[in-house]
Amino acid sequence: MRWHKDNQVKTEDVLRHPANVARWKHYDSEFSEFASDPWNARLGLALDEFNPFGHMSTAYSMWPAMLIPYNLPH
Numbered sequence: 001m002r003w004h005k006d007n008q009v010k011t012e013d014v015l016r017h018p019a020n021v022a023r024w025k026h027y028d029s030e031f032s033e034f035a036s037d038p039w040n041a042r043l044g045l046a047l048d049e050f051n052p053f054g055h056m057s058t059a060y061s062m063w064p065a066m067l068i069p070y071n072l073p074h
Helices: 022-030 032-036
Strands: 043-047 065-069
Touching: 022 032
Parallel strands: none
Antiparallel strands: 043 065
């Protein structure tokens, strides 16, 4: 889990890892205590509600959820 902190190739013109994005750098500056420990995991959560049969009168729906690790090695 230390790759994003220690071994990544840093070039300004090429996006090789989400850590190269300006928003990630802004997060690091806002929460420097969290960013200083490379063992802290950064996760993304994606949700999407949909009704599997298209009937709006049904009492249930499905929520697929994806949890994406951003700073684990490739």
